[in-house]
Amino acid sequence: QQQVKQSPQSLIVQKGGISIINCAYENTAFDYFPWYQQFPGKGPALLIAIRPDVSEKKEGRFTISFNKSAKQFSLHIMDSQPGDSATYFCAASKGGTSYGKLTFGQGTILTVHP
């Protein structure tokens, strides 16, 4: 019930293309869904996050789509750039005072070719 499943494990796109990473969760008590970006040898950094009262959130080239009934959410990176090459993690938590107790997906290694 605590799992968050992420796919694909790795993704290669051309510069200017769209990168799509998908996640599915089981625990309906989850209330907060962030995406983190991690570069090699560094800690993850928050990219964008959503709560289940909205179906989509956009920040620049990054968009989260959220489907509460299907218990799925996805990250779309528009106009992908080589600098976006990193590992991306989706995560979920119950929100409130538990927001930091994140359950992470397995990660997606994104490579954007110039």
Add this chain to the structure above:
Amino acid sequence: DGGITQSPKYLFRKEGQNVTLSCEQNLNHDAMYWYRQDPGQGLRLIYYSQIVNDFQKGDIAEGYSVSREKKESFPLTVTSAQKNPTAFYLCASGGWLGGHTGELFFGEGSRLTVL
């Protein structure tokens, strides 16, 4: 600069030895967390603390111990009881007592290798 400082960045340990990883933050956050990262498994929560002098076990606490004597500091000890300690350890902090954004701020990690 505000942030989270983890040390050491790299650490080698012989089997049977305890090691302590340091985590210091100057973001004035109440809550601090320790996560473990293994290839292909994402991050898993080891321990967390939402206030000084209090901490709770996460999903994989066995073989680890922590203390929270100061708001700024949350050290993690990897004991000899941890059966597979080789991993990348990440410390994070976030405010939760009002006004927080939900964001966790991570340090740059400590990579522990058991020889």
